Amino acid sequence: MTTPVLAVEGLDVEFPSYGEAPVRALHGLDLSIGEQEIVGLVGESGSGKTTLARAIMQLVPPPGRISQGSVSFEGRDLSKLDEEQLRTLRGRAMSMVIANPRSELNPLLTVGQQIGNILKYHTGCKGRELRERVIEMLKEVRIPDPERRYDAFPHELSGGMAQRVVMAIALICNPRLVISDDATSGLDVTVQAQVLELLKRLAERHRTAMLFITRDIGITAHFCDRVAIIYGGEIMEIATRARFFANPMHPYSVLLLAAFSHNPKLRSYWLKEGEAAAEARPAETGCPFAPRCVRVREHCRSVHPELRELEAGHHVRCHFPVERRA
Numbered sequence: 001m002t003t004p005v006l007a008v009e010g011l012d013v014e015f016p017s018y019g020e021a022p023v024r025a026l027h028g029l030d031l032s033i034g035e036q037e038i039v040g041l042v043g044e045s046g047s048g049k050t051t052l053a054r055a056i057m058q059l060v061p062p063p064g065r066i067s068q069g070s071v072s073f074e075g076r077d078l079s080k081l082d083e084e085q086l087r088t089l090r091g092r093a094m095s096m097v098i099a100n101p102r103s104e105l106n107p108l109l110t111v112g113q114q115i116g117n118i119l120k121y122h123t124g125c126k127g128r129e130l131r132e133r134v135i136e137m138l139k140e141v142r143i144p145d146p147e148r149r150y151d152a153f154p155h156e157l158s159g160g161m162a163q164r165v166v167m168a169i170a171l172i173c174n175p176r177l178v179i180s181d182d183a184t185s186g187l188d189v190t191v192q193a194q195v196l197e198l199l200k201r202l203a204e205r206h207r208t209a210m211l212f213i214t215r216d217i218g219i220t221a222h223f224c225d226r227v228a229i230i231y232g233g234e235i236m237e238i239a240t241r242a243r244f245f246a247n248p249m250h251p252y253s254v255l256l257l258a259a260f261s262h263n264p265k266l267r268s269y270w271l272k273e274g275e276a277a278a279e280a281r282p283a284e285t286g287c288p289f290a291p292r293c294v295r296v297r298e299h300c301r302s303v304h305p306e307l308r309e310l311e312a313g314h315h316v317r318c319h320f321p322v323e324r325r326a
């Protein structure tokens with residue numbers, strides 16, 4: 001078997017909380033991503049998606065910390081690398097695209113400088129070659145009139161354009177893994193579709209693996225090779241896209257799919273920052289989803305369910321999964 005690009009094993013991340021037990025943002029999380037694979041990670045606000053992205057980059061904000069488990073990148077345990085080695089890795093071998101592109105960009109530097117700085121830092125490329133490679137990248141992310149945009153400042157760009165610049169920064173060094181964290185959520189629907197289409201095409205062309213984080217399960221139906229559902233810091237279900245959508249087995253997955261396919265009002269409620277999550281905290285003992293589950297039984301409240309492989313490549317964390325459809 002080839003080494004996966006990313007292997008997360010038994011990962012726990014904690015945030016200390018004054019006078020109380022620490023918040024366990026991730027709990028025993030396993031996830032691997034193969035070469036050129038796109039894995040969609042879906043969960044509501046507060047489920048631990050950004051914490052996972054940061055833990056992978058070894059950027060959990062202190063005093064938060066990885067308290068257990070490991071993150072390996074191309075077979076290397078990242079906890080064994082020093083800050084210098086991690087800096088070399090970030091931006092070059094793995095990079096991140098996040099929402100709010102404007103806050104990501106430095107308002108005082110031109111588009112060309114910001115993309116160019118990354119390339120220069122990691123490869124030493126400079127002068128005319130640097131400019132040419134940056135302009136090439138601007139063309140790749142479909143920025144019209146790239147020669148002129150090279151000298152533009154972030155405030156001169158539309159939201160969609162700024163997001164493309166952030167993508168160019170993430171992709172300029174040809175990383176092996178890109179993590180996209182809710183990157184298209186702030187954009188209007190049409191622009192979002194264009195940016196997604198572009199991101200997928202670029203990942204294919206550059207043979208980049210991707211962890212695609214979103215609150216919108218609908219997007220993963222067109223975009224991802226595998227789909228993982230996260231709730232309360234744990235993977236609840238993971239399967240290939242085809243198996244997942246043909247036969248979702250976790251009650252939370254079924255709920256998400258129903259909300260997204262039938263009811264636009266429910267869908268927007270679900271996507272609104274924090275709303276759905278505020279409804280009920282994940283349970284501390286037993287199944288984290290128990291407080292909201294329509295299938296809950298007594299057993300669920302006391303025994304924590306393991307992630308089990310219920311059909312080939314389809315893992316579900318539930319004592320009473322939804323039965324297979326005929």
Ligand SMILES: Nc1ncnc2c1ncn2[C@@H]1O[C@H](COP(=O)(O)OP(=O)(O)O)[C@@H](O)[C@H]1O
Pocket residue numbers: 015023024025043044045046047048049050051052061064
């Ligand atoms: N810097 C932090 N300090 C304290 N708690 C945090 C911090 N970042 C995240 N958390 C907690 O970790 C959990 C997961 O948050 P997060 O990873 O941001 O979720 P998501 O990205 O899915 O919305 C939440 O309960 C959140 O309150």
Ligand code: SF4
Pocket residue numbers: 250251252287288289290293294295296297300305317318319320321
């Ligand atoms: S284990 Fe029980 S409470 Fe948890 S999702 Fe399954 S049926 Fe619902």
Ligand SMILES: [Mg+2]
Pocket residue numbers: 049050051181182
């Ligand atoms: Mg987040």
